Amino acid sequence: MKYLDILETRLGRKATREEIEAFTVMWSEHCGYSHTKGYIRQLPKVGTGGNAGVVPLDDYHFLAFKVESHNHPSAIEPFNGAATGVGGIIRDVLAMGARPTAILDSLHMDKVIDGIIEGISDYGNSIGVPTVGGELRISDFYKHNPLVNVMAVGVGKNEHLIPSKATKPGQVIVIFGGATGRDGIHGASFASEDLTGEKATKLSIQVGDPFAEKLLIEAFLEMVEKGLVEGAQDLGAGGVLSATSELVARSGLGAIVHLEKVPLREPDMLPIEILISESQERMAVVTSPEKAEEVLKIAKKHLLFGAVVAEVTNTGRYVVKYHDQIIIDVPAKLLEDSPEEPIHDYTPSPLKKFRWIRFKDVDAHNVFERYDYMVGTDTILPPGFGPAVMRVKNSIGYSLTIHSRADIGTQDPYWGAYITVLEAIRKTLSVGANPVAITDGINYADPDIEPLGLAGQMKGLKDACEQFSVPVASGNASLYNTYKRKGIPPTLVVGMVGKVENLNIPKPSKGPVYAVGYPDFSIAQERKLQEEIVRLVKNGHFVLSMHDYSRITTFKTALAKLGLNLRIQIPRTEPVHQLIIVFGEPKTNLPVRKIGFCY
Amino acid sequence: MQKYTFVIDIQYKSNVRDPRGETIKRVLNEEYSIPVSSLRLGKSIHLEVEAESEEQARQLVEKACSELLVNPVTETYEVRKL
Amino acid sequence: MTLPKAQVVVYPGSNCDRDALWACKYVGFDAEFIDIYSDIDADLLVLPGGFSYGDYLRVGAVAAREPIAQKIKEFVSRGGLVIGICNGFQILVEMGLLDGALLQNSNGKFICKIVDSEIVDNSTPFTSYYLKGERIRLPIAHGFGRYVKTNDVNVALRYVEDVNGSDQLIAGITNTNKNVFGLMPHPERAMEKILGSDDGLRVFLSAFNYIKNNGGVRG
Numbered sequence: 001m002k003y004l005d006i007l008e009t010r011l012g013r014k015a016t017r018e019e020i021e022a023f024t025v026m027w028s029e030h031c032g033y034s035h036t037k038g039y040i041r042q043l044p045k046v047g048t049g050g051n052a053g054v055v056p057l058d059d060y061h062f063l064a065f066k067v068e069s070h071n072h073p074s075a076i077e078p079f080n081g082a083a084t085g086v087g088g089i090i091r092d093v094l095a096m097g098a099r100p101t102a103i104l105d106s107l108h109m110d111k112v113i114d115g116i117i118e119g120i121s122d123y124g125n126s127i128g129v130p131t132v133g134g135e136l137r138i139s140d141f142y143k144h145n146p147l148v149n150v151m152a153v154g155v156g157k158n159e160h161l162i163p164s165k166a167t168k169p170g171q172v173i174v175i176f177g178g179a180t181g182r183d184g185i186h187g188a189s190f191a192s193e194d195l196t197g198e199k200a201t202k203l204s205i206q207v208g209d210p211f212a213e214k215l216l217i218e219a220f221l222e223m224v225e226k227g228l229v230e231g232a233q234d235l236g237a238g239g240v241l242s243a244t245s246e247l248v249a250r251s252g253l254g255a256i257v258h259l260e261k262v263p264l265r266e267p268d269m270l271p272i273e274i275l276i277s278e279s280q281e282r283m284a285v286v287t288s289p290e291k292a293e294e295v296l297k298i299a300k301k302h303l304l305f306g307a308v309v310a311e312v313t314n315t316g317r318y319v320v321k322y323h324d325q326i327i328i329d330v331p332a333k334l335l336e337d338s339p340e341e342p343i344h345d346y347t348p349s350p351l352k353k354f355r356w357i358r359f360k361d362v363d364a365h366n367v368f369e370r371y372d373y374m375v376g377t378d379t380i381l382p383p384g385f386g387p388a389v390m391r392v393k394n395s396i397g398y399s400l401t402i403h404s405r406a407d408i409g410t411q412d413p414y415w416g417a418y419i420t421v422l423e424a425i426r427k428t429l430s431v432g433a434n435p436v437a438i439t440d441g442i443n444y445a446d447p448d449i450e451p452l453g454l455a456g457q458m459k460g461l462k463d464a465c466e467q468f469s470v471p472v473a474s475g476n477a478s479l480y481n482t483y484k485r486k487g488i489p490p491t492l493v494v495g496m497v498g499k500v501e502n503l504n505i506p507k508p509s510k511g512p513v514y515a516v517g518y519p520d521f522s523i524a525q526e527r528k529l530q531e532e533i534v535r536l537v538k539n540g541h542f543v544l545s546m547h548d549y550s551r552i553t554t555f556k557t558a559l560a561k562l563g564l565n566l567r568i569q570i571p572r573t574e575p576v577h578q579l580i581i582v583f584g585e586p587k588t589n590l591p592v593r594k595i596g597f598c599y
Numbered sequence: 600m601q602k603y604t605f606v607i608d609i610q611y612k613s614n615v616r617d618p619r620g621e622t623i624k625r626v627l628n629e630e631y632s633i634p635v636s637s638l639r640l641g642k643s644i645h646l647e648v649e650a651e652s653e654e655q656a657r658q659l660v661e662k663a664c665s666e667l668l669v670n671p672v673t674e675t676y677e678v679r680k681l
Numbered sequence: 682m683t684l685p686k687a688q689v690v691v692y693p694g695s696n697c698d699r700d701a702l703w704a705c706k707y708v709g710f711d712a713e714f715i716d717i718y719s720d721i722d723a724d725l726l727v728l729p730g731g732f733s734y735g736d737y738l739r740v741g742a743v744a745a746r747e748p749i750a751q752k753i754k755e756f757v758s759r760g761g762l763v764i765g766i767c768n769g770f771q772i773l774v775e776m777g778l779l780d781g782a783l784l785q786n787s788n789g790k791f792i793c794k795i796v797d798s799e800i801v802d803n804s805t806p807f808t809s810y811y812l813k814g815e816r817i818r819l820p821i822a823h824g825f826g827r828y829v830k831t832n833d834v835n836v837a838l839r840y841v842e843d844v845n846g847s848d849q850l851i852a853g854i855t856n857t858n859k860n861v862f863g864l865m866p867h868p869e870r871a872m873e874k875i876l877g878s879d880d881g882l883r884v885f886l887s888a889f890n891y892i893k894n895n896g897g898v899r900g
Contacts, residue, residue: 076672077670077672077673080673121791122791125732125791125822125824126694126696126732126735126736127696127732128696128697128731128732178618181616182614183616205615205672205673206616207611207615207616207617207618207673208618209616209618209619209621209622209735210732210735211618211622211693211694211732211734211735211737212618212622214693214694214696214732214735215693215694265621302693303625303693368793369792369793369794370790370791370792370793371791371793372791372793372822373793374793374820374822374867374870374876374877375696375697375700375730375822375870376699376700377700377703377869377870377872377873377876379876380875380876382877393703503875561794561795618735618737619735619737619738622734622735622737623737623738623743626734626743630746630747640737640738
């Protein structure tokens with residue numbers, strides 16, 4: 001076990017076998033964030049943290065959103081890895097008391113891996129959550145380490161916002177959903193391993209059950225509506241262990257967990273297996289003892305298993321029992337308090353001239369037509385035009401975009417991250433939305449071998465968010481994306497949400513098409529560019545903001561569906577530039593050049 | 600050259616979960632009162648190949664299975680001659 | 682005069698139920714959800730799209746055999762109006778209330794897009810507000826929409842171009858009495874121009890006004 005010394009020092013004695021299993025999971029990079037905690041602490045934040053980031057949407061609703069990665073599982077078994085990735089992030093958003101309303105995916109592969117597309121499609125479509133956008137980055141960088149980052153978004157009523165913690169002793173914790181088996185045991189620690197390591201062969205494939213997930217969504221929302229949920233956490237990496245310990249540790253409380261109560265689907269499971277199993281489609285609900293029966297009734301009505309599995313105590317100790325046998329008894333906070341790796345200061349290099357590393361131009365329609373992007377009848381701007389725009393019926397709209405620039409990240413991790421944030425802001429503005437917050441997906445190689453790249457990426461993210469006033473609401477980190485010690489380029493995936501007050505978003509129309517702005521980049525010009533985008537959209541122009549205009553196939557197909565054709569000379573730009581494409585003759589002080597026609 | 604027909608019976612490996620099978624089993628148990636203790640949903644592929652001998656035909660079928668028809672990570676299979 | 686009433690049947694796994702309810706209310710129905718154990722008390726019954734029982738086994742197979750199945754059959758024999766959308770169409774076919782079969786799309790993939798369809802029969806309670814031969818744009822979103830014809834059937838809606846390999850480009854059919862309508866496209870997703878098309882609105886409007894003018898079967 002990696003931090004065994006530290007554990008035994010903190011315990012003041014030798015660790016038991018069960019404790020080693022439990023801390024291997026809780027102190028894994030995936031659950032413990034050892035290498036990234038320090039950096040994340042320095043980011044400008046919004047919201048109170050919890051399972052997903054939360055921002056206010058209008059006077060009555062909040063938006064919950066988060067991005068999560070499922071990279072290692074998708075490398076081994078693409079279909080199930082991607083599917084369970086969707087399942088997990090959906091539950092994170094659901095746990096805040098929000099109905100999931102959209103999925104976006106950021107996929108990085110060396111070729112279109114059908115299993116990954118199928119996995120997301122199958123799961124997302126079955127649960128009835130539209131996949132409304134995403135990005136497809138095809139490059140040999142990801143030959144052995146595909147990246148599957150999925151962002152989920154949900155809308156909830158303010159009175160339904162659920163804390164991600166227990167709040168007082170005497171509460172009970174109900175676990176409901178699918179039954180528990182041996183799936184994914186050591187999935188959390190597996191996700192933190194180089195894929196050629198021994199662990200990779202000891203497969204822990206989690207198989208998703210989207211039908212159960214759909215039932216879980218409806219059951220949980222019914223519990224929330226009825227005021228039965230006082231706290232909630234989804235069961236993901238680390239299963240019962242991480243969910244129940246985190247729920248109490250966050251409030252300085254303790255718990256007594258009764259493993260024999262957990263509904264099982266496999267016979268003869270060892271207590272420690274029940275504790276750390278990563279069986280999918282399960283949720284932990286904190287409630288008062290007198291409400292527990294109603295919670296269980298609702299679960300049963302929705303064909304799900306459920307049981308009261310733990311009591312919340314004021315001892316601060318996390319005690320796990322199997323009948324009368326004590327399996328684990330440690331301070332709850334110790335489980336959350338994973339050792340922190342040192343962080344590094346980073347001084348950004350001055351902006352230099354980058355070289356083009358182009359991703360393959362694919363027609364993403366072949367991919368996103370396999371996703372139901374319309375279910376829910378709230379999708380206002382469908383995939384293909386840039387960011388997605390959704391609405392809350394009879395109320396406000398919101399924009400969603402997911403973006404990354406690994407081609408710059410590989411040349412300079414700081415600027416790669418910085419530019420990603422700026423470009424996400426421009427995209428958000430281009431649909432008339434006001435940027436509200438971001439969720440960051442950190443995808444990195446080996447921070448032990450190359451710590452400065454991670455430091456650079458995090459500093460770029462921090463600086464851009466601070467300088468352009470877009471805080472971080474949530475995020476995820478996936479490290480050790482390596483194969484035979486060779487790693488992926490620093491790939492920061494930024495998911496951004498914005499508020500849309502006016503749903504009459506300008507659409508592409510017939511007429512002249514212009515390139516506005518600069519073919520290169522200078523920070524001093526950025527604010528002006530952003531203001532211009534806002535003005536142009538207000539004046540009714542359709543604005544397109546892309547980082548590589550030569551990859552225009554997807555956009556052309558989207559136009560064709562509207563009966564429009566584009567005949568333009570692709571503007572030449574540097575890899576990092578400040579150029580936008582505008583439909584209709586713009587009135588602007590920025591450099592303008594007509595580049596063709598839309599007819 | 601002769602034609603040989605085989606049936607390939609593909610199932611999930613025993614350590615891989617089969618939620619579809621589990622769900623159908625529950626429906627049969629609870630709604631149809633049929634006491635099914637195990638139900639696994641798999642695939643059945645009927646394949647006819649041309650070969651010089653049955654042995655060669657089997658080799659071709661094995662090749663088809665290992666290279667395309669079966670996911671070696673999650674599935675196991677049985678080949679039967681019809 | 683009581684308001685025409687619609688009930689949307691929510692099967693475990695249905696996911697277009699809220700959209701269907703919204704569409705019914707939009708045109709004026711008194712509308713509510715019911716589950717598989719409920720009794721039917723409506724003039725229009727909607728079987729919505731989704732993945733009932735996850736589509737695990739055969740699409741619509743388990744849902745078609747739930748307790749409410751018998752009540753739906755009775756409702757149909759009394760002349761009640763039933764519309765089955767997408768998974769709802771699959772369920773009606775599995776129930777034997779509509780002819781034929783719905784199998785996997787010929788390209789083996791799920792397809793989501795807005796397609797052109799043609800009204801073939803505008804004499805049904807669900808299509809009276811369309812012109813015969815009218816072309817409309819409706820969204821499809823399905824993996825198992827290939828209609829296989831087994832007997833002569835009354836075609837109400839046809840795709841203009843092949844989208845999933847359906848026999849004779851069949852997109853929607855009715856039973857002989859024309860009170861049961863099954864279609865793979867989603868009219869409830871085409872209710873407002875801002876969503877891309879409002880051509881689906883008239884399906885619900887036709888049903889609403891049919892009930893208003895002819896009286897529904899409630900009571």
